[in-house]
Amino acid sequence: xxxxDLPLEASLTLDSDGVRVSHARQLAxxxxxxxxxxxxxxxxxxxxxxxxxxxxxxxxxxxxYAPGPALLHLRVVTGAVLRVELWDSSPVxxxxxxxxxxxxxxxxxxxxxxxxxxxxxxxxPVGKRITADIPLTTA
Numbered sequence: 156x157x158x159x160d161l162p163l164e165a166s167l168t169l170d171s172d173g174v175r176v177s178h179a180r181q182l183a184x185x186x187x188x189x190x191x192x193x194x195x196x197x198x199x200x201x202x203x204x205x206x207x208x209x210x211x212x213x214x215x216x217x218x219x220y221a222p223g224p225a226l227l228h229l230r231v232v233t234g235a236v237l238r239v240e241l242w243d244s245s246p247v248x249x250x251x252x253x254x255x256x257x258x259x260x261x262x263x264x265x266x267x268x269x270x271x272x273x274x275x276x277x278x279x280p281v282g283k284r285i286t287a288d289i290p291l292t293t294a
Contacts, residue, residue, distance in 0.1 A: 163194060164230035169214060179214040179227050180207045186229050187237070190291065196235050198291050205270050206237055209287050213241040216263045221245035221282065236272065237289040244282040 165186045169175045183206045191198040210227065217225040223244035232238045249264055268274050271287035 163190065164228065166229070167227045169217060169225040169227060175218065176211055176214050179210045182227070183207050183210045183229060183239075187291075190231060190237075194231075196231065196291055199293055202237070202289060202291055206239065206289055209239055209267050209270055209289065212263045212266050213239065213285055213287070216249065217241055217243040217245075220247065223282075231291070232288070235291040237291055239271075239287045239289065240284055241286075242279060242282065242284045246278070246282055248276055248278065248283060249285070 165182055167175070167179055167182050169179070184203055187198050187203050187206060190196050210229075214225070214227060221243035225241060225243040228238075228240040228242075230238050230240075254265070264274065267287055271289055273286075273288045275286045277284050277286075
């Protein structure tokens with residue numbers, strides 16, 4: 156990766172406006188286009204759709220359950236991996252629930268975990284951070 160393109164990252168501040176979910180998906184798409192085109196890192200065909208789905212789930216849950224602002228941060232880390240980080244102000248730590256087709260909502264981690272290489276949830280001084288790593292070269 157050429158030094159002039161580092162750091163390769165993008166962020167979006169999220170307020171309570173639901174339109175931000177579509178902006179977050181657009182940011183992920185534009186960011187991966189930049190990674191592919193300007194920097195030349197190969198991006199697998201399904202990676203854009205996977206990234207959009209993960210971003211949508213994380214942002215939707217943050218907007219639905221966190222009382223304050225949130226921040227979406229995308230960056231490429233060593234090993235051609237897209238790291239998606241979502242900080243929000245809710246102190247409630249999400250957890251994957253047992254499968255229940257009748258349950259409405261609260262399926263976020265069930266959707267994100269199998270699509271990402273890794274998913275971590277950490278407490279922060281003002282809420283939590285959820286991180287999902289997505290390989291760029293293999294979907």
